[in-house]
Amino acid sequence: MSDARPIAAFDFDGTITQRDTLLGFLTFVAGRRAVTAAMLRHAGGLLRGLRDDVERDASKERVLGAVMGGRSLDDVTAAGVRYAALLPQRFRPEVTAQVRWHLDEGHEVVLVSASLEYYLRPAAEALGLTDVIGVTMEADASGRLTGRLARPNVRAEEKAVRLREWWGKRPATELWAYGNSSGDEALLALADHPTWIGRRARDVQTAAS
Numbered sequence: 001m002s003d004a005r006p007i008a009a010f011d012f013d014g015t016i017t018q019r020d021t022l023l024g025f026l027t028f029v030a031g032r033r034a035v036t037a038a039m040l041r042h043a044g045g046l047l048r049g050l051r052d053d054v055e056r057d058a059s060k061e062r063v064l065g066a067v068m069g070g071r072s073l074d075d076v077t078a079a080g081v082r083y084a085a086l087l088p089q090r091f092r093p094e095v096t097a098q099v100r101w102h103l104d105e106g107h108e109v110v111l112v113s114a115s116l117e118y119y120l121r122p123a124a125e126a127l128g129l130t131d132v133i134g135v136t137m138e139a140d141a142s143g144r145l146t147g148r149l150a151r152p153n154v155r156a157e158e159k160a161v162r163l164r165e166w167w168g169k170r171p172a173t174e175l176w177a178y179g180n181s182s183g184d185e186a187l188l189a190l191a192d193h194p195t196w197i198g199r200r201a202r203d204v205q206t207a208a209s
Contacts, residue, residue, distance in 0.1 A: 007172035008102040009163055009187060012113035012120060012134075014180035015197045016099070016127075017090045022115050028083045029076060030067045038066035057153040060114075064137065069147025073139045080118030087123050095178065095197060096127065102176065103128055112163055112187055114155040133162045159187040 013020050026035045039046065042062045049056030068076065102109050108130040111120055117134035124132045136150045152158050164171070177184075177191035180198045188194035195201075 004173050005167070005170055006105070006107040006174045006176075007167065008099075008107050008109045008176040009112045009178070009191070010095070010099065010109065011159075011179040011181075011184050011187065011197075012111050012115050012123075015178050015184070016092060016095050016111075017087065018092055018198075019090065021087060021090070021119070025080070025083050025116060025119055026064075026067045029071070029079050035067055038063045041066060053156055057155065060153055061149050064149070065147030068137060068145050071145050073143045073145060076137075076145065077118050080116070080120075081122045084119040084122035084126065087119070088126070092197070098178070099127055099129070107176070110163070110166065112154065112159050114153055114183065131166065133159075133166055155183040157186045159184065160190050163187065163190065 010016055013022065023035065026038075042059050045055055045059035045062060049059045099109060109128075110130050111124050111132045111134065113120055113132075113134045115134055117132055117136050120132045120134045133154060135154055138146045138148045138150045140146055154162055174193075175191045176193040176195070177188045178195045178197055179185075179188050180196065180201075188196070
């Protein structure tokens with residue numbers, strides 16, 4: 001067996017998709033009124049999170065807890081499958097073409113995203129991807145979401161931490177990484193072939209010119 005392990009790691013929101021998908025999923029599950037109420041209740045923390053990554057992660061967990069806490073894991077997982085079926089219309093064609101190129105080359109392709117795995121996994125399966133590293137919520141013994149994250153938010157340095165954990169003792173022999181925001185910097189810093197997508201790509205090109 002070859003020791004070669006080429007891997008391509010893609011962010012999801014704003015990279016494969018054209019915009020955020022998490023708020024759309026929360027609305028899909030709970031309705032606009034419940035999501036708006038949760039956002040307003042935690043607006044101060046969300047604003048502070050624009051300047052403070054720790055507060056950003058804590059506020060995200062509080063909003064998710066307010067919207068998703070107490071819901072059945074089975075129901076949320078089923079909603080994720082239905083929501084994922086709506087997402088291909090939001091994909092960037094040039095990025096899905098790059099995904100297909102990696103798959104055709106025999107590379108492992110993994111999503112590394114701060115979005116929820118409940119819809120990331122079915123979306124990734126439809127694209128033919130290898131695996132998903134995303135956010136999951138803690139569930140209690142009765143199968144109800146507690147409102148807490150099962151593990152830290154998959155953003156910034158945590159993206160690199162989780163990717164290294166995922167590949168374990170067989171790291172990538174060649175790594176491509178794709179992202180669109182400051183939350184992807186640590187992921188792209190790992191890569192032999194880092195690629196910025198969308199506005200961040202234009203900013204990088206402008207700075208280099």
